[in-house]
Amino acid sequence: MELKEALEAATADLDVRPGFVGDVMAGARRRHTRKLLAITAAVALLAGVTTGVALTRSSPETFTAGDVRLTAATAGDLADRTDVIEQALTAWNGKRPVPVTEVSSDAHVFWTANTPDGPAALIAQSVRVKASAEPQTLVGLVHGTEVVDQEVVYRDGREQGIYRIGDGEATYVVLGLGERVFWSVNPVRGPDLRYSRAWQDAEIHDGVAVVRAKPAESPVFLRTTIAPAADDFSRLGERISPRQEIEQAPPRTGLGWSSVLWATSRQDPGKPGQSQDKLVSEDLRRRGYMDYGHPLVLWEVRAWLPDGRYAVVTETNGDLIGALYQADGTFDRVLPGGPAVRGKPVPVRLVLPDGQGTILADRNALLGPEEREGAWLAPPGTTEVTIWRSGDQVVVPL
Amino acid sequence: MQDFEDFVALRSQALLRTAYLLCGGDKGAAEDILQDVLMGMYGKWRRIRTSPEAYARTALANAAANRWRRRSRKPEAPLELGAVPTSRGHEQQVVDADSVVRALAELPRKMRAVLVLRFFDDLSEAETARTLGCGIGTVKSQTSRGLARMRELMGEQVLTWN
16 A cells, blocks of 8 residues: 555545634634734833833723624614514524623614515624623624524624525625625636626615525625626635635545646746745636635646746646746736546646647656656657556556 | 635645644644644734645644643554544555554654655655755655654555655
8 A cells, every 4th residue: 555545545534523614713813812912911011111100900890892783773674673673682692602701781683674584683792702801792693583693793803794594595694884795696707717707786775785695606795895897806805705605615626636746847936927935826816717716726737848938737626727927927828727637647737839848747656758756748749658656657648 | 814714614624634644643632733723824824825835734743743742752642443534445444544543653753744744745855844844854864764664563564655
C-alpha cells in the first residue's frame, strides 16, 4: 500500500463535527473582541494614570445594549397583533444561543409581518456574552413558534441580518440596516466562460426586505449602497448569507488537490506582474470566471512558456480552466480545460495556443521523459505520456 | 469577513485530516488545535488571506508540537480502535489505515510532521521546509529516516511511496 494512499484511507471518513464552522466563527469573534477590549482597557488605564484620575468601576444598574431596535415601535403588517407578538416572544425566550451568558428582560419585537411562509417576527434583546464586558444585542427571527436563527450583534461588528425560512421555495428575511439589498439567482455562463448575474433591488419596507427564492438556484444577496454590475463578482465583502448556507458544506467536486505544481522549472519571480502571492483563482473570480458560490480552489499548475508568457491551470466548480498571462503580468486570455475528473490518469491536460505545448499534471505520478514530479509541459504534438506511479510505468494516450 | 467564513467552511475538513495525522491519530486533540488555529487566523486575516492554507498548516504543525511539549514528552494518546475512522472498503484497508496511524504516532513530532506534509499534503521539500521553519536538508533527512522507521513499524505490511 502506498503511504499517501494509506494516510488518505486513514482519514477518509474524518469530518468536522456539525456546527464546527459556527463555533469557529463565534469563538473567533469573541477572541478578537476580547483582544480589542484588552487594548482599549490598557489605553484607558494608561490615560487615567497619566491624568491622575482614579478609575473606579461602576456597576450599571440597567442592562441594555443601547441598540435602537430594542425600543423602536414595532413595524410590519402584524404590528398590532399582540397574540402574534406574544407567541414569538414565548418561542424566543425558550432559546438562548451558546455565547450568551445572561439575558436582559428587554426582548422586543421590532418587526412582525406576514410572509409567503406565514407570520414571522424579528426580535432584539440585550445580552451578555463571555467575550465582552459590555452588553451586546441578540437579534433573530421567529417563524410561527420556531426560532429560525439568532445572531449576537457586537457593537461596531458586522451583522449578517439575513434569515431563511424553508428549503425548497424559501423565504429570505433581510434587514436593510440603512443600505440597499440586491439579490440574484441562477448565474449565467456565457460562451466566453464568464459568468453574469441579473441583480434585483429588493424592496425594503420598514427596514426589512422579504424575498422569495429557491436555494437550489444559487441565490446571492449583497447589502450595499452601490448596485452591482452583472459581471461584478468582486463584492465578497458585501455578501450576506443565512446561517444554513454559510454552514452548508460545499459539494465535493473536481480533483480535490491543494498544492502548487510546476510543469516547468520553477523560476523567480514565481509569478509575473504584481500578483506574486495570489492564487490565480482569485484573479479569475475578479474577472468573472468564477461565481460567488464557487469554493476557493487552492491548487494550481504553473508553467513559464517558451515564448516568455506564463500559464496556469486550476479548476472552477469542477471544470479545469487555464489562464495565460504576458511576461509583465498582463492578463491574456482564459483557456477552457474540460471537466476535472478525479481518478483519471493525467487528469490535467491543457493544450496551449501558439504551439506552446500541453500542460499535463497528475499529482501522484512522475511524468514524461524527465520524470517530473506531478506536472510536465509537453512539447507540441505530444500524443502520449509515460507516467510512473508507485513504481509502475504506464503509457497514457493524450 | 465572508471570505474567512468561506475558507473555514471549505477547508476545515482537509485541515482536520492534516491535524489528525499531526496529532498521531488523536481526533479530539486535532479538532481542538484546528479550532484554536482557525480562531487565531480571524484577527490576522487581512495579512494572511493571500495564503491562508500555508499559514494554517504552519500553525497546525506548531500547535501539534506545542501540545506534544505540554504533554511533557509523553507519548501520544494511544489510538483507540473507536477513534480510527473506519475506511469504506474491504477489511485489509481498515487494518492498513489503523496501523499507518499507529506507526505515525510513534515517530518524533518533527519527523511525523515532515511525512504528513510531504506525503499527505503533497508539499514539496522546499514548501515543507518553509512550513516547518527548517532547512531543506533537514526535510530530506527526516523524510528518509521517517520512511525507514515507518517500514520498521509497519512490520510485514508493504508500504511504498513515490
